[in-house]
Amino acid sequence: MSLTPDQLAEIEAARANPRQTLRATSPGMEAHLYRAHPVLDHGFIRVIDYMGDDSAIVQAARVSYGAGTKHVSNDEGLIRYLMRHWHSTPFEMCEVKLHVKLPVFVARQWIRHRTANVNEYSARYSILDREFYIPEPAQLAAQSTVNNQGRGAVLEGAEAARVLETLKRDAASSYDNYAQMLGQEGPDGEPQQGLARELARMNLPMNIYTQWYWKTDLHNLFHFLRLRADAHAQYEIRVYADAIAATVKDWVPLAFAAFEDYRMGGTTLSAKAIAVLKRRLKGETVSQEDSGMSKGEWREFEGIWG
Numbered sequence: 001m002s003l004t005p006d007q008l009a010e011i012e013a014a015r016a017n018p019r020q021t022l023r024a025t026s027p028g029m030e031a032h033l034y035r036a037h038p039v040l041d042h043g044f045i046r047v048i049d050y051m052g053d054d055s056a057i058v059q060a061a062r063v064s065y066g067a068g069t070k071h072v073s074n075d076e077g078l079i080r081y082l083m084r085h086w087h088s089t090p091f092e093m094c095e096v097k098l099h100v101k102l103p104v105f106v107a108r109q110w111i112r113h114r115t116a117n118v119n120e121y122s123a124r125y126s127i128l129d130r131e132f133y134i135p136e137p138a139q140l141a142a143q144s145t146v147n148n149q150g151r152g153a154v155l156e157g158a159e160a161a162r163v164l165e166t167l168k169r170d171a172a173s174s175y176d177n178y179a180q181m182l183g184q185e186g187p188d189g190e191p192q193q194g195l196a197r198e199l200a201r202m203n204l205p206m207n208i209y210t211q212w213y214w215k216t217d218l219h220n221l222f223h224f225l226r227l228r229a230d231a232h233a234q235y236e237i238r239v240y241a242d243a244i245a246a247t248v249k250d251w252v253p254l255a256f257a258a259f260e261d262y263r264m265g266g267t268t269l270s271a272k273a274i275a276v277l278k279r280r281l282k283g284e285t286v287s288q289e290d291s292g293m294s295k296g297e298w299r300e301f302e303g304i305w306g
């Protein structure tokens with residue numbers, strides 16, 4: 001994570017000046033406010049602001065005048081009920097605003113989550129920093145042979161070294177050209193006008209870092225985490241989702257526990273899958289051919305139920 005001493009001082013100054021409020025606060029989230037959690041080699045997530053806590057979910061579900069209920073166990077039961085029955089609007093009453101620094105190719109996957117408010121660093125207005133995501137050797141893997149959208153065995157030896165070298169060389173070279181095109185001096189020191197920032201950026205690679213503020217509500221954040229903290233998501237976005245999940249766990253512990261149980265740890269069963277399970281419970285041996293499921297469905301079903 002590359003925060004400058006000035007940026008770190010700004011964060012600590014913001015934390016050194018607590019304000020009193022009548023609003024619901026979450027002690028777990030207060031501990032995270034403003035601080036940057038490192039992700040990948042130069043990235044981070046930071047919580048800039050949030051609204052609501054576990055009791056705000058309960059309060060909204062009951063449309064009550066004061067706090068939710070007097071008993072944590074009642075709150076927990078209600079939150080689990082809401083999660084179990086996809087009664088999602090009470091979760092939308094909680095909001096979070098994050099500052100995220102991430103490689104552009106990760107941002108392209110992230111931005112597909114439309115139910116959020118985004119404001120990105122302007123590379124028309126500002127000059128991008130010389131920061132590129134270079135994977136750890138353990139993440140430099142070959143194309144998967146079983147999953148078209150995944151990676152397989154880790155590259156080794158000369159090939160791994162060559163790939164790393166290429167990534168670093170191309171990043172350095174394209175940034176040098178970017179800086180050269182922007183500058184007021186040509187390659188031989190002659191004066192030049194300098195290309196507009198909005199044009200010079202176009203030959204920068206997708207592993208350059210960008211930044212944005214990203215605000216969403218808890219229901220849609222859970223949806224994001226369900227998809228991106230999952231083993232099927234690309235590692236480089238998954239580590240961001242994992243870092244966010246760790247803060248959400250501290251923010252709304254009861255809601256997060258219900259989410260982990262029903263969404264991350266749970267599964268949806270099709271009518272065909274339920275029929276197969278019932279037949280198996282009666283002692284019948286069922287194969288894919290007489291299950292009514294496709295090979296792919298059966299593979300996933302067997303992956304869970306064995």
Ligand SMILES: Cc1cc2nc3c(=O)[nH]c(=O)nc-3n(C[C@H](O)[C@H](O)[C@H](O)COP(=O)(O)OP(=O)(O)OC[C@H]3O[C@@H](n4cnc5c(N)ncnc54)[C@H](O)[C@@H]3O)c2cc1C
Pocket residue numbers: 112113114115116149220223227228232233234
């Ligand atoms: C493992 C993985 C692989 C993927 N591969 C690809 C790929 O190869 N190519 C590709 O293009 N994308 C791919 N995606 C992106 C994926 O298709 C979704 O665009 C992305 O996950 C965002 O999900 P979402 O639309 O549900 O989220 P959001 O945009 O946050 O929307 C949340 C929910 O709101 C509703 N909603 C939002 N906007 C609308 C709308 N305009 N109309 C109707 N309902 C709406 C939907 O119910 C939606 O589920 C991949 C995602 C994952 C996790």
